[in-house]
Amino acid sequence: MNWFDQLAAVALEPWQFEFMCRGMIAVILVALTCATIGTHVVLRRLSFIGDGLAHATFGGLAIGFLLKLNLFVSALVAAILTAVGIGTVSRKAEISLDTSIGILFSGAFAAGIVVLSHDRGYRGDLFDLLLGNVLTVNTTELQLTAAATALVIACLVFFYKEFLFSSFDPAGAAAAGIPVIWLDYCLLSLVALTITIALQTVGVILVSALLVTPAASAMQLTNRFPVMMVLAAAFGIFSGLSGIYISYYLDVPAGPAVVLVATGLFFASLLFSPKRGAVQVPEMLEEPPGPEVVGHFHKLQ
Amino acid sequence: MQLAPGRPAGLYSKISGTPPRHPVMKVKRNNQPLSVSLSGVWAGYRQQPILKDITLTIDPGDYVGVIGPNGCGKSTLLKVILGLIQPAKGEVLVGSSPPAKMRKRIGYLPQLSQIDFNFPATVWDVVMMGRYGRLGLGRAAGQQDKEAARAAIEQVGLSGQLAAPIGQLSGGQRQRAFIARALAQEPDLLVLDEPITAVDVTTQHALTHLLEELSNSGITIISSTHDLNCVASSFNRVVCLNNRLVAIGAPEEVFRQDILNETYGSHLLIANAGDRPGIVSGHGHEHGHTHGPETGDR
Numbered sequence: 001m002n003w004f005d006q007l008a009a010v011a012l013e014p015w016q017f018e019f020m021c022r023g024m025i026a027v028i029l030v031a032l033t034c035a036t037i038g039t040h041v042v043l044r045r046l047s048f049i050g051d052g053l054a055h056a057t058f059g060g061l062a063i064g065f066l067l068k069l070n071l072f073v074s075a076l077v078a079a080i081l082t083a084v085g086i087g088t089v090s091r092k093a094e095i096s097l098d099t100s101i102g103i104l105f106s107g108a109f110a111a112g113i114v115v116l117s118h119d120r121g122y123r124g125d126l127f128d129l130l131l132g133n134v135l136t137v138n139t140t141e142l143q144l145t146a147a148a149t150a151l152v153i154a155c156l157v158f159f160y161k162e163f164l165f166s167s168f169d170p171a172g173a174a175a176a177g178i179p180v181i182w183l184d185y186c187l188l189s190l191v192a193l194t195i196t197i198a199l200q201t202v203g204v205i206l207v208s209a210l211l212v213t214p215a216a217s218a219m220q221l222t223n224r225f226p227v228m229m230v231l232a233a234a235f236g237i238f239s240g241l242s243g244i245y246i247s248y249y250l251d252v253p254a255g256p257a258v259v260l261v262a263t264g265l266f267f268a269s270l271l272f273s274p275k276r277g278a279v280q281v282p283e284m285l286e287e288p289p290g291p292e293v294v295g296h297f298h299k300l301q
Numbered sequence: 302m303q304l305a306p307g308r309p310a311g312l313y314s315k316i317s318g319t320p321p322r323h324p325v326m327k328v329k330r331n332n333q334p335l336s337v338s339l340s341g342v343w344a345g346y347r348q349q350p351i352l353k354d355i356t357l358t359i360d361p362g363d364y365v366g367v368i369g370p371n372g373c374g375k376s377t378l379l380k381v382i383l384g385l386i387q388p389a390k391g392e393v394l395v396g397s398s399p400p401a402k403m404r405k406r407i408g409y410l411p412q413l414s415q416i417d418f419n420f421p422a423t424v425w426d427v428v429m430m431g432r433y434g435r436l437g438l439g440r441a442a443g444q445q446d447k448e449a450a451r452a453a454i455e456q457v458g459l460s461g462q463l464a465a466p467i468g469q470l471s472g473g474q475r476q477r478a479f480i481a482r483a484l485a486q487e488p489d490l491l492v493l494d495e496p497i498t499a500v501d502v503t504t505q506h507a508l509t510h511l512l513e514e515l516s517n518s519g520i521t522i523i524s525s526t527h528d529l530n531c532v533a534s535s536f537n538r539v540v541c542l543n544n545r546l547v548a549i550g551a552p553e554e555v556f557r558q559d560i561l562n563e564t565y566g567s568h569l570l571i572a573n574a575g576d577r578p579g580i581v582s583g584h585g586h587e588h589g590h591t592h593g594p595e596t597g598d599r
Contacts, residue, residue, distance in 0.1 A: 004500075043417075043420060043421075091493035109443055118442045156437045159438065159439060161430075161433045161436070161442070162433065162438060164430070165430045165433050167414075167420075168417075168420050168422060168427075169411060169415075169416055169430070170408055170411075170428070171380075171388075171411045171415065172411050172430070172482070173383075173430075173433075173434075174385055175383045175385055175404065175407065175409035175411075175434075175492075176404060176405075176409070176430075176431070176433060176434025176486065177401075177405060177434040177440075178433060178434055216371035219419075219421060221470070223421050223422070224421055224422070224423065224426070225420075225422055227421070227428065230419045244481060250446060275468075
């Protein structure tokens with residue numbers, strides 16, 4: 001067997017199990033969705049909101065579990081309610097956004113822990129919810145994940161210019177007649193949906209890393225928003241795919257493996273960043289360069 | 302108040318010669334400049350109103366400077382005119398409609414201290430945003446939008462900088478890029494929040510000249526500023542604000558010791574240079590400062 005066949009065998013081995021296929025597709029979809037919407041999360045400095053919403057979904061899961069509701073729906077409702085709540089509280093009450101998030105998400109998370117730890121039979125699943133478990137993704141969940149991915153990306157593409165303008169300059173966008181407040185709620189709801197589908201695969205604790213890290217890596221490498229979005233999506237998919245191979249061959253949980261790959265990519269992109277990296281790659285700058293950029297080239301040569 | 306046809310050359314040209322000029326294109330304009338009127342406007346927080354009972358009229362084609370100390374309500378006044386802040390009491394009309402209905406005809410330059418210049422965008426991206434409000438939800442920009450953006454960039458003299466990331470622009474270039482964004486909207490009213498701030502003197506001259514040219518092309522311009530000399534040399538109307546409206550009128554009319562004292566609550570010295578008054582120093586003002594960049598103004 002030559003090296004190519006060996007490589008192919010390694011790459012294909014996990015795919016012979018149906019549960020691995022489902023898990024892999026789910027992880028890739030989740031990573032793609034998180035990374036794409038994550039560009040707005042990073043540029044709007046909402047990283048903390050991602051974390052907050054993830055913890056709030058945990059409260060929703062607990063309530064859903066207690067009342068024997070559909071867990072996906074109860075998590076999603078909790079996340080969207082929290083998203084809208086965070087926006088409204090900070091708009092009306094004149095307290096800072098991070099304070100209102102801090103209050104709402106710790107409350108919801110504490111409620112979730114109390115409810116779930118009370119039920120002894122649920123302890124194992126509790127760990128799954130906190131760290132995710134791709135191996136238990138069933139067909140329905142996979143379909144839901146695919147539908148959510150399609151919805152999130154469709155919205156981001158359709159309202160591309162509106163989201164871009166209001167992420168960059170909310171006051172300017174509002175003055176130009178862009179429905180900024182409506183878009184804010186829309187974006188927060190999409191983040192809530194993204195987080196809900198990500199719970200199964202990466203869990204409550206790590207989901208915000210998947211939202212933020214690929215987008216932050218992409219930001220190091222480009223000065224164009226569309227390029228950043230595509231790069232982030234690529235980083236997300238790569239992290240998802242390689243994370244699950246690592247998980248399969250090293251027998252570690254997939255969620256943390258995915259996040260570790262994403263983190264590694266972030267440090268690599270820091271290193272190769274044309275803006276501030278240690279290793280300069282001039283080709284990565286957008287052309288045609290202005291005079292300042294030309295100056296930058298001179299320094300390299 | 303009439304639009305002065307040949308604006309006096311201003312203080313700067315007397316002191317340091319002609320400011321650097323950039324070619325300004327004649328823009329074909331179909332619409333008329335807009336008027337603005339406020340009657341009995343109160344705005345701000347319930348316990349602490351920032352604007353108290355403001356009544357004023359700005360005529361079509363006016364070039365208006367809004368001055369006052371930090372926290373006097375300059376930005377709030379502009380946001381009320383833009384329809385971004387709803388007045389608690391009183392009425393705002395742009396042309397003959399509420400501001401929210403006139404958004405497509407109002408260009409806005411926000412305070413650049415509130416913009417994140419690490420945002421991945423080029424000059425072109427920023428200026429194209431000026432077209433987004435006109436396009437409607439979900440519609441992509443067409444050829445006409447690109448031409449308008451290109452014309453606006455040319456007008457502010459940034460054509461060589463199309464692909465430059467905004468983070469690498471100088472202070473003056475940033476202001477120009479955002480003015481171009483407002484111009485790409487093809488506005489009949491320009492609302493500028495501190496357009497000439499945190500830039501060196503040469504850039505100040507160039508920006509002042511650009512704004513004068515825009516005013517001459519028949520756009521109503523309302524601009525907040527903390528540079529009183531700029532007010533003296535170029536605006537044809539000045540609004541003195543200190544939560545209340547202290548005075549409105551031509552620079553010659555409002556640049557009086559008593560009016561400035563009431564506006565700034567401090568002692569500013571007025572010196573006359575030819576036919577125009579100027580401010581030569583500002584001491585001991587408790588409310589703010591007239592030199593250097595202002596931040597966190599409401």
